[in-house]
Amino acid sequence: MAKFDELAQGGIFGEGVENPYGQFFLGQTYLNQLTMTPDDQVGVGTVRFEPGARNNWHIHHDGYQILLVTDGQGWYQEEGKPAQALKAGDVVVTKEGVKHWHGAQADSWFEHIALTAGTPEWLEPVDDETYNKL
Amino acid sequence: MAKFDELAQGGIFGEGVENPYGQFFLGQTYLNQLTMTPDDQVGVGTVRFEPGARNNWHIHHDGYQILLVTDGQGWYQEEGKPAQALKAGDVVVTKEGVKHWHGAQADSWFEHIALTAGTPEWLEPVDDETYNKL
Numbered sequence: 001m002a003k004f005d006e007l008a009q010g011g012i013f014g015e016g017v018e019n020p021y022g023q024f025f026l027g028q029t030y031l032n033q034l035t036m037t038p039d040d041q042v043g044v045g046t047v048r049f050e051p052g053a054r055n056n057w058h059i060h061h062d063g064y065q066i067l068l069v070t071d072g073q074g075w076y077q078e079e080g081k082p083a084q085a086l087k088a089g090d091v092v093v094t095k096e097g098v099k100h101w102h103g104a105q106a107d108s109w110f111e112h113i114a115l116t117a118g119t120p121e122w123l124e125p126v127d128d129e130t131y132n133k134l
Numbered sequence: 135m136a137k138f139d140e141l142a143q144g145g146i147f148g149e150g151v152e153n154p155y156g157q158f159f160l161g162q163t164y165l166n167q168l169t170m171t172p173d174d175q176v177g178v179g180t181v182r183f184e185p186g187a188r189n190n191w192h193i194h195h196d197g198y199q200i201l202l203v204t205d206g207q208g209w210y211q212e213e214g215k216p217a218q219a220l221k222a223g224d225v226v227v228t229k230e231g232v233k234h235w236h237g238a239q240a241d242s243w244f245e246h247i248a249l250t251a252g253t254p255e256w257l258e259p260v261d262d263e264t265y266n267k268l
Contacts, residue, residue, distance in 0.1 A: 012204060013223045034225045037251070038198045042176065044225075044249070064172045068247065070146060070204075089147045091168045091178075113202065115171070115178070115249065 002051040004072040007109035011071050013046045024122040027053025027104075042117045049074065049110045054103020056125045060096060063118015067092040067102065074110035075134055076102045077126075083134050086110070101126050105134075136185040138206040141243035145205050147180045158256040161187025161238075175251055182245040183208065188237020190259045194230060197252015201226040201236065208244035209268055210236045211260075217268050220244070235260050239268075 009015070016032030019025060033045040054075070067076070069090040076092050077083035079099040086092070086102075094100055096118065103126070104110035143149070150166030153159060167179040188209070201210070203224040210226050211217035213233040220226070220236075228234055230252065237260070238244035 013202070013225075034202070035200060035227055037176070037200065037249070038227060038229050039251075042171070042249075044200060044202070066169060066171065066178060068147070068168070068178070091147075093169055093172060095172050113247070115176075117171070117173075 003105075003108035005109065007048060007072050007111055008050070011046060011048060011111045013070075013113075016046060016048060019047070024058070025053060025055045025103075026125050027051075029053050029055075042115050044113070044115055046070070046111060046113050049104035051104050051108055052106045052131075054126050054131065055101055057099055057101050057123040059099050059121045059123070060094060060116070060118045061121055062096065063116065064096055065094045065117070066115040067094075068113040068115075070111050070113060072110035073105045073108040074103055074112070075105060076100065086112075099123065106132070137239075137242035139243065141182060141206050141245055142184070145180060145182060145245045147204075147247075150180060150182060153181070158190045158192070159187060159237075160190075160259050161185075163187050163189075177250045178247070179250075180204070180245060180247050183238035183243065185238050185242055186240045186265075188260050188265065189235055191233055191235045191257040193233050193255045193257070194228060194250070194252045195255055196230065197250065198230055199228045199251075200249040201228075202247040202249075204245050204247060206244035207239045207242040208237055208246070209239060210234065220246075233257065240266070
């Protein structure tokens with residue numbers, strides 16, 4: 001049993017689909033693309049992470065990402081800074097050019113809304129040695 | 135007792151404050167401005183409506199609004215169209231220039247995230263005769 005196991009069935013906005021960008025993640029994640037802004041500048045969707053799942057280090061170029069945490073417990077880390085624990089209600093703004101990653105805690109499901117502008121550059125995975133020290 | 139009475143204490147993202155734009159609403163609502171996008175184009179926040187509370191008819195000029203319903207039961211109506219019932223997980227996109235209103239159902243608390251670009255033009259209230267027919 002992991003924390004927030006009820007998230008295995010989907011969150012407020014539904015189940016989504018197995019993440020089509022899964023090659024840039026470790027562990028299983030589910031993406032639910034809800035809409036785009038009418039000016040086509042910002043994608044709006046949810047990402048749901050099974051316990052231990054996380055995305056690779058990445059950078060948003062010519063844009064940004066805002067995370068609105070809706071459920072579960074996760075991690076967010078910018079390069080050169082300590083990881084910060086995330087819980088429902090937390091808001092994270094990642095500015096253009098900042099190398100970072102986010103994902104679930106090892107013993108918990110995790111879900112956030114993501115508002116994403118620009119183009120991501122996917123980098124190396126967050127290795128187990130780094131992740132398991134959190 | 136109204137439906138979703140637990141929302142009286144606040145939702146996922148907290149309680150917020152009594153809506154400083156309350157002059158453009160009927161009934162009590164609470165606003166929680168979470169952040170702005172780094173390009174200052176889109177405000178991100180929650181609005182929580184007590185049962186029966188709703189905003190005036192309004193138009194978003196030079197922008198748009200996206201509602202992500204997080205809890206409770208509400209209404210959304212564009213001018214000339216029937217009102218549509220809203221529940222958690224629903225997503226509404228209001229394009230530039232469309233006259234509309236949104237708010238709680240008469241017997242339920244209601245909460246949504248709002249992503250707002252541009253400038254609102256506030257118009258007449260949704261009168262009780264119209265609202266009570268819903």
